[in-house]
Amino acid sequence: MAALAEHPTVDEELVARLRARGLRVTSQRVVIHRALRTHAQHLSAEQVFEHVAVSLPGTSLPTVYATLELLVELGLARRVSTGAGPTLFDSRLEPHAHAVCSECGALADIDEPLRAEAAVRRARAAGFRPDHAQLVIWGRCAKCAENQRS
Amino acid sequence: MAALAEHPTVDEELVARLRARGLRVTSQRVVIHRALRTHAQHLSAEQVFEHVAVSLPGTSLPTVYATLELLVELGLARRVSTGAGPTLFDSRLEPHAHAVCSECGALADIDEPLRAEAAVRRARAAGFRPDHAQLVIWGRCAKCAENQRS
DNA sequence: ATGACTGCAAACTCTTTGCACAACA
DNA sequence: TGTTGTGCAAAGAGTTTGCAGTCAT
Numbered sequence: 001m002a003a004l005a006e007h008p009t010v011d012e013e014l015v016a017r018l019r020a021r022g023l024r025v026t027s028q029r030v031v032i033h034r035a036l037r038t039h040a041q042h043l044s045a046e047q048v049f050e051h052v053a054v055s056l057p058g059t060s061l062p063t064v065y066a067t068l069e070l071l072v073e074l075g076l077a078r079r080v081s082t083g084a085g086p087t088l089f090d091s092r093l094e095p096h097a098h099a100v101c102s103e104c105g106a107l108a109d110i111d112e113p114l115r116a117e118a119a120v121r122r123a124r125a126a127g128f129r130p131d132h133a134q135l136v137i138w139g140r141c142a143k144c145a146e147n148q149r150s
Numbered sequence: 151m152a153a154l155a156e157h158p159t160v161d162e163e164l165v166a167r168l169r170a171r172g173l174r175v176t177s178q179r180v181v182i183h184r185a186l187r188t189h190a191q192h193l194s195a196e197q198v199f200e201h202v203a204v205s206l207p208g209t210s211l212p213t214v215y216a217t218l219e220l221l222v223e224l225g226l227a228r229r230v231s232t233g234a235g236p237t238l239f240d241s242r243l244e245p246h247a248h249a250v251c252s253e254c255g256a257l258a259d260i261d262e263p264l265r266a267e268a269a270v271r272r273a274r275a276a277g278f279r280p281d282h283a284q285l286v287i288w289g290r291c292a293k294c295a296e297n298q299r300s
Numbered sequence: 301a302t303g304a305c306t307g308c309a310a311a312c313t314c315t316t317t318g319c320a321c322a323a324c325a
Numbered sequence: 326t327g328t329t330g331t332g333c334a335a336a337g338a339g340t341t342t343g344c345a346g347t348c349a350t
Binding site for chain 2 (some may be wrong): 108110112115132
Binding site (some may be wrong): 173174176178179209210211212213216247 | 328329330332333342
């Protein structure tokens, strides 16, 4: 737990939530959380691992996986499963849609309110306890649509 | 291609779409498509494989995977990636939401119009070519919410 | 001091690939 | 007859598990 004095505001919420659950504040957890928050959104576990390797060499991939799952449980990250390639992790917590290219797998944020209330209400009426909703739009990104005029 | 005379209406569309693309109508393709249409929705490749093993023994798992992907391309099935467990394939083509239990992975249909038009328009404006949208609601199913009062 | 957490290696699940044979058109 | 499609076996990607040792509390 040294050399971690910077980024106070980014870390605060993580530390608070770990403490609230009686979980330990380890350097790995701090660095992994920071990687997700400070780099581009939608990182795979492998990408997080690469970023973390710079700031905290020796961190293992299984720890990255475990920590990312923990962050999701703590409500500090969201899983984005595109079904193509690895699962991505997103530190943007506001509900927003994702556009996924079925050709190259590229992922883009769509800033637009979800309008999922009706479906969420319907799910709740069926005994389901909704946590959050996610809208994924499948299609072709501009680049792939141009390259392959089919 | 014998003993496949039943289920005419279920098969018709598949045969038409295969012919239209100059693709061959094989017994495996017919049986796999039929399995997806006649059994409960949301089957994994493995589950399709098991069902197909009854009606056409000897069919291989790689063929099941290849054919399911083909059905998706032909617009006769939809991929549903929950991010937990294997990819599921859905023969219901009308847009509808899915509720996924983050505890046990159970998947349920939510019959509710999507209201994804605004997000789709936004994606299209960014050069993206939308194909279809999917709304996934994460949470806990009735059973898991009851078992584990946390 | 003690129990949670990590690193390592290995296993595991799901899916794809390469190649020889089979069968639709 | 000429490919397209299939089966088999093997490989591959992504993720999880078991266990011994480490470190936050």
